[in-house]
Amino acid sequence: MKVKDVKVHVLKVPLPEPIQFSWEPLPHQDYTFSLIELEGENGVKGYSAIELGSTYKAFINTYVRPLLINLQIDLELIPDRFLQIGSWLIQRTGALEVAIWDLIAKSNQLPLYKMLGGKRKKVKVYASTGRLMDVKETIDLINDYYSKGIDIVKIRFRRNSIKDDLALLREIRKTFGDSIRVAVDANQAWTFTPPYWDRMTALKVAKELEQYDVEWLEEPLYREDIEGYRWLRERSNIKISGGELEYDLSRFKAFVDSKALDIVQADAVYSNGIRECRVIASLAESHNLEFLPHAWDPGMGWVANLHLSASLPESLTKYIETPLDPLWWFNDVLFAITKNKIIVEDGYAILPEDAGLGLEVSDEAIKKYEVE
Ligand SMILES: [Mg+2]
Incomplete structure (x- = not known):
């Protein structure tokens, strides 16, 4: 199967109160993360998410998207060398790879595990x-x-x-x-x-x-x-x-x-x-x-x-x-x-028994929280 499109939504979820984690210098007022949406040529969408926000979106759009469109992904997933593109910018491609698994497992109508x-x-x-x-x-x-x-x-x-x-x-x-x-x-x-x-x-x-x-x-x-x-x-x-x-x-x-x-x-x-x-x-x-x-x-x-x-x-x-x-x-x-x-x-x-990762994305929630 070929990849038809990949999008990254940067989402900001407000928190009921500021939260400070032990590894961070300042409290969170909200929680910002990237939702990766990968569409196959069969119209099925695979998703993934990672805590990184705008920088991840820029990384995917600039370096990864042009290589991913029309790439054949069903047999070998994505070639390991392709994953090394992450090391150029100290970004990781794991989140993207997870979206591919979600897409493939959904297309095969199987829970990923x-x-x-x-x-x-x-x-x-x-x-x-x-x-x-x-x-x-x-x-x-x-x-x-x-x-x-x-x-x-x-x-x-x-x-x-x-x-x-x-x-x-x-x-x-x-x-x-x-x-x-x-x-x-x-x-x-x-x-x-x-x-x-x-x-x-x-x-x-x-x-x-x-x-x-x-x-x-x-x-x-x-x-x-x-x-x-x-x-x-x-x-x-x-x-x-x-x-x-x-x-x-x-x-x-x-x-x-x-x-x-x-x-x-x-x-x-x-x-x-x-x-x-x-x-x-x-x-x-x-x-x-x-x-x-x-x-x-x-x-x-x-x-x-x-x-x-x-x-x-x-x-x-x-x-x-x-x-x-x-x-x-x-x-x-x-x-x-x-x-x-x-x-x-x-x-x-x-473990969810629905196909793929077993989570259904809410388009309404994306609209509500999307900031870029
Ligand atoms: Mg730890």
Whole structure:
């Protein structure tokens, strides 16, 4: 099948209150992202979405669109070399590749995970928080998760003092005992504001986390410091995870070859797409590592990672990251532009059985939120 057209809609969804995530310097007043719409010559449309806004639209329109129109996509999807176009502009083509999968799976009238050979009807959710909340707010939120059957949560670290980060963890253990599993994310100790962690700080935190039986420590160092990840992993008894902002198989291979990770966290829309992620998952499996995709982007971006997860063995990919902070973020923001939403029931995300990614885009919502 040939590609007839590709469009990018930049959408801005207003938020009921400003939200500041731990990795960002300023609060969000709204949520801006790109919706990719890919039309096949059969008239079927595939969609995808990624958090990047105007720059992504400019990238697709300028560099990708002219190459994509009339390209034959059904057999090999898009050639891997074509995906490398992303590296010119430090943009990723994964989101575009996901729209192609959606189009092809819809044309074959199959849910994407089934087209990928997946059998899992549901994937266990881990609740991903995004804010640096105080103790009470965090405990209240975890109580909400627990009442919905979710018993694994990821909290953010990198408050001004590590003592404050650890005090939160201590309170979670005191309140919930072993009934809640906890992972910790430091977001590369990276942002526009301090504190920044060096290797010794990351090691100090990792050693502290051992006593709280934490599931994993995510991105404790800047992503370029592969040697630092290996150094840290050798010295601590806690699983180290990373890779959410990487793209290109060679980068993941470098992490795995360096014995730098226990858990590999490629994201279908941030990497070069689902095909690349499935190769990365096999790379992880062949080294007895885990593969837990990062999943934070709107609608189709998040759901792409759900389908990817459902196509992989449970022993390799136990959970799907699910942005649930604030609680309304998942339904009201992630699925602001779709007619249907993904059901989370008894701690599991249920795979949609409609064709493709299983989400129906609302043209009305696009009109309402489109800014360019
Ligand atoms: Mg992360």
